[in-house]
Amino acid sequence: MNLLSDIEKESEVALRLRIDRPLYDQETLNYECNYKKPESTSVTHNIIKSLKKKRCKSAVTSILPVSYWLRKYRWKDYILSDIISGITVAIMHIPQGMAYALLGNLPPVTGIYMAFFPVLIYFLFGTSKHVSMGTFAIVCLMTGRVVTAYSSSPTLTLVNGTFLHPTEIVDDVNLLPIYSPMQVATAVTFTVGLLQLTMFCLRLGIISTLLSETLVNGFTFGAAIHVFMSQIKDLLGLKLPKRKVDHFKLIYTTIDIFSVLHSPNFAALVVSTVSIIIMILNDELMKPWLKKKCNMPLPIELIAVVTGTLISNYCDLPKNYEIETVGIISTGLPKPELPTFQLLPIVAVDCIAIAMVSYTVTLSMALIFAQKLRYEIDSNQELFAMGISNIAGSFFSCMPFSASLSRSLIQQTVGGKTQIASIVSCTILLIILLWIGPFFEALPRCVLASVIMVALKGMLMQAKQLTRFWKLSKLDGIVWIVTVLTVVLVSIDVGLLAGLITSLASILLLSIKPYVCLLGHVPNTDLYLDISRYQGTVTLEGIRILHYSGGLNFANKSYFKTRVIKLVDVDPQKVLKIRAKKIKSAAYDNKFHDTNNDKLHTILIDMSALNYADPSGIGSLHAIVKDYYSIDIAVYFAGCSASIFDSILKYNKYAADEHQLKVFVTIHDAVTYALKEFTMK
Template sequence: MDEDNSDYEKKESINEYTHLPIYSVNRLVLRQEDIAEHGGYQKQVQLNYADNVKKSCFNFNIVQFLLNLIPVLRWLPKYSLKQDLPGDLSAGITVAVMHIPQGMAYGLLAGVSPSSGLYMAFFPTLIYFLFGTSRHISVGTLSVISLMTLKVVQTYGTDVSGSHPNLNSTTEPTLMSINQVEHYTNIQVVTACAFMCGIHQILMSFFRLGSLAALLSEPLVNGFTTGAAVHVTVSQLKDLFGIEIPRHKGAFKIIYTILDWIPQIPNSNVTTIIMSGCVILFMVIMNEILKPRCSKMCKFPLPAELIAVVGGTLISSLLNLGTEHHVKLVGFIPMGLPSPELPPIKLLWAVSVDSIAIAIVSYTITISMALIFAKKQNYEVRPNQELLAMGLSNIVGGMFSCIPNATSLSRSLIQEQTGGRTQIASVVSSFLILIILLWIAPFFQMLPRCVLSGIIVVALKGMYTQALQLKRFHQECKIESLTWLVTFGAVVLVDVDIGLFFGLMTSLFAIYIKGWRSQCAMLGAINDTGIYVNLATHNKAVEVANIKIFQYIGAINFSSASSFKRSLYKNVGEIRPNTTELNGNVDGVLKKLQPHAVIVDLSCVSNIDMAACRAFAEIQTDFLISNTVMYLCGPNDRLVDAIQHAEHLSVGKFSVFPTIHDAVLYFQSSAADNV
């Protein structure tokens, strides 16, 4: 019975291969120069900077330039009032409802007035409408960015002459440095930070650094935002319990803050705790129970945050919580729009370094969200244009009391799910926020701060649940989980920006381990195929007689040339290098290699330089001493150009073949002729 099954499997295998086409090629053995001649190869001329400028000026088209610079000019004329406007109106109204509580909450989180968070839903949003390329993201406040901004505020802000008096009493003064005479309010620090973020992002756009976000891997961003959620939670403890907690800066500040919070718990304001508990319970019930059920009946999400804010304001006004129960209130919220004002020049220089991390993180989150929606809705997003749009949004926002902007995942999802088709939805949202700023904003002055803190803490659930992804990262690659752990640990224990730096270094190390670190293998032939595979992983492959085939994976340059030589000597058989490499050790005995040819497979080499070509020449010379020839095979055009350039400079003369099989057949023919 087993024999019958075996015969059946063999027949099935034969039948499977009989359906494949026959691969039959009958040609002469070709060298690389033959390929260049037959293929009509022409080396690409690399234009210098001056030539590129001339070419750009010659091909300059003012219309295309404006259409690319201001994308709204390209899509707005095609806007359909019938098909697009209804969805944009519904999405804009819904997002505006979300902007109100989130803007106020994250404004306070950044250390400034809630009105600054509301301004974020107006000024940056309109600028992004003009210059952005994503149709669905919602620009404005984000908890992580507000937290990173708060760190800068705590470093440079004094609030000696703040623009919001009622807010100043809750902020502990902190001088910039011992030698700094100027005192800057929190709002000045925030606007300076936003302005410098904009400058950094515009410079990044100018230098075409839109792909920079690729360096921030998913585990890094995941660990960073999860760690930042811990910071946000700890920062809200004082408002949730109605107590004063000293500020700490530097390493282990979260631990120090918790140690200061625990003894203060008996001094908590009971009314504040009850209010906080009710808000958190209300938000949990709404988010986990009522919202999912309502979403099945109506596409408009239940405005739980807005209900909590309006309800908290009404209760505070009716029960007079501020004066009678000593509950901390939001305080003064100015009516109308702020006047444009440039941040102090000295302060811009002071926050320039701190704003780099904020600029990169905000862009990374924004472009990630933009690419997700672009892929889902099948349209194009231009990363460098996104940098320009964000930079201009931040510069304009920095002149109108705004925090550095980013993209909110929750608002963007709602904008897309409620029918939003273009950034007209953001314009609708902006004008609704404008109405609130002009006529309704003072209504929220009686809002207890603990209500906003409760909303913030509940909103962090999504960031905390990201930690569950650690298991997936570990399954995909252990070094990915290491990146998450290092980033999260450094963010929580040290600080947000330091944690980002440690995470970035770990991520770069992971890239090196997975992609930049070179690998090598010895190849053998699969009989009667002309195909050469790794001998270590293919047990039916055989080594070609008198030939060693060495495959190198990675770049060969000045930093890796020596390791390339060591790997080659180790794998093909030891031969004494020149005396300079032996550092004067002349006791080595020259050993004649058994193979008569060494073929170096360059098909997996991305780049070589002059140091690599010198290494090839030295190896070739060493091999000739032992009557062994060396062939290079499978180089791409870039490598061929480098090899020819080296030959032109008399670095060496190399035998180059397009494939391994060409080199094998050439050597076998040459060896037969010499017999």
Template structure:
């Protein structure tokens, strides 16, 4: 038939350069030379591992220093209340939030490639750690039953023992997640960042903002709802908060709303008059100083029952080895935390890099995060990542490099060593900061769904086999009549 004859006449040819033995040997010789170690390549590797060696000698003092100082002060003051509050989300004493706001931030200055993100405590990671800590060290395990009541009671020894175990759980998670990130960075797994497309990044960060808002709502209202983690935790948390809405502490609510209004109003002023203001108004500093002073002067805790940070011991704890007996119990959770932590960091880093016209390395960000977490774990820190709210403040207040992050870590150092007791009256009603899978399933499962979908779509668009006529590419398949 005519159709059968047409099929028999079809021919295909492959159009590509002809390779000769001499050509292959020449290419092999060039590749061999490229693999040899030279001083130039060694310096390049050193700059790649320690990016600060490349940008610090070229630091434009006159153009950048003032902005970095203002940004570092603003970010540092945000580090303080967030570190203290997020430690409570991680179910550890507040001072460990300060440790987590110093060591990792200091280390990232040397190893990170992003100029604008703020490394440190983050609500979502703290919630994930707190869920594991409460699962392994529940309150019931440390209760002494009162013979006159069906409810358990605590004494100070029980609380100290519970907190000590929860700190060990958090430290074990941090070490494992840091080692996982470090290993992935060494194995060059940072390429997965190319699958974090702009829609995925924006959807994930928006979902993270929802989780952050949910985690802070109970402090804004001064209620004590049930903690939830995992799938549908946002919905359960909202239900629990509004179930306890009748117990709202009015003083805490007013304090939080005043902070929100001041910060939002100042942000609007800074955005509208940024060309006229010599430096942005650092309202974060002003809010913390004023709220701490008012809390202490008016005795908000004793008079109105407002939750405050409480005792902050001064000085550092000596380095200690994590409890290896907990590793098997927290390994799976540490993997999820390592992935979510890297995803948050590279997501925000890519947003700022695109805005300001520079590039970030996914591999080096993995290594930097891995070092921050693994080294920090020996100093009783819990897992850290990029904070959206602090990163936005660091960038919007004039920060240009990680000198701002270094200054913020020095501010935390000052509090730890000298003036930590001054922040004990600081109210926990801190400001609320600024979809579907991440919000409903939790960030770990939501990220898995989002990345899987992104990989499928990217592979479909870029790797699918295309049959075209008269192609003149390196290898082409054409139809011949």
């Protein structure tokens, strides 16, 4: 029992913190602790230094990650899991690739090309072990918009209310150049690759952090609505005029759909309804049951595609019911061709949004798996991998590729360990490209539209997140609403830009109005807490302590000064005006003391949460010190970081100001000093 009591006493003592040290201002602490500012070096010096440290081997590993992880690949433990995962993902690639290729207004086989050529390159250069690269609905839709805008096809085009053949479309001077959809798509892919390589060279991988969760969520939901509306035509077997419009396309599409909604293809409607019901029942009932039994999901999309093809063949749906099919699918691999370089400057602006979206989606998914499974992702290397892969894909009839959330989740869930699963998937797709492709020529397009509709369920359900965003932050809720409305009503790329501007504006608004509060003292401690939140604090007589959080710059310096005056409840300018009226000394003193409740002699500003201060911000601190000094109130600062204190010293060196800033290490040091100074007076 004595031993236990001794341990309890020691624990009680350990919980009490006692500090016995001299009072420190910042300059004294720097002197006693031998502070030395780090030497700044030129960019060239840093590059040469890093090159000396890095060996050739490590440089190759950083550019070619496969050379590192493949040497450590545990074949006995991983290979079977990767084979199963690769087969499963390949099965998903077939229906998704063919369906999403239609979003890009390209032949369905293009989606399978995208799951083969770029994926092989990403295997060599990518750093994520679990993302499934290939077609992604939103990226394909954005590419399809560019393809529609700059290509000419045999279909009729609505211009000023008149249907014209592409060869009849002219501008004011010359005939418009005619490009095929594939030429435009490969030019887009090449340009996106160039943009991503440029971002890699400029080390702009961090730019993806500008796209917040709220922005990405709202953007993907708005884009999913575009995808949904684009599939109603095939889902119902409607014939819509082709419009070449850059903005408000969804509004025009809605008008066109309602204008012909009275005459759908009922056979296509029946096929679509049956396909959707079967796939939804699988997702809601069969998939949860199978998950308990085994990791292998039922490839319901592939079953729907194969079944639809067989029924179309044996019942001759195109001839008997005028159901539109996929059409000719060539066997073999496409011949490598150079992109149409004349198109690069034309599509460059549109490609910026595509490059950003494809990279951000891929990196977001890669980071999710990396955090879950505890390995590192190099954001800049991902830019390099995607850039090289897109450039290579542009020579083989590919659209810009990206990671797919559904395929990536399946690849990891069924046991995929590395990108070896992608090689297995590519091998199976190669067999399909060489021999099996023509089998799917009779596949009804309404079946592929049904696959897309069911796959959109997860994206459309993101609308539920608005409630959470709004409760967490009204600004985040506004960013979501602005992004969605602009994407849906105007266009996808303009919506992304509007969302980004709104998101940055919210950050700017928060930085312009930082958090400032009054602190009170916790008796018998050296703790100082917000008096509006902690009722057990007391206000020290004659001293006002303020806490500042955020940055201090030219944009918010006026707001900071206004908040200081309001919280301290003493305006130096008003006090000076009262003095100027030559009121009797006794009357003036009584008025001054009455307005401040006690004899205010010191203002302390806690800058421990100040993360940045520019010269204008530090200049505002000098102005505050000077203003309050003129009415005999001292202003001290506490808790500055080393970098902020260096900025203060630099400002003092070049500023002709007799009122230097006095900075203490902690608030308690500043309070102790202020009480001693007031006692001495």
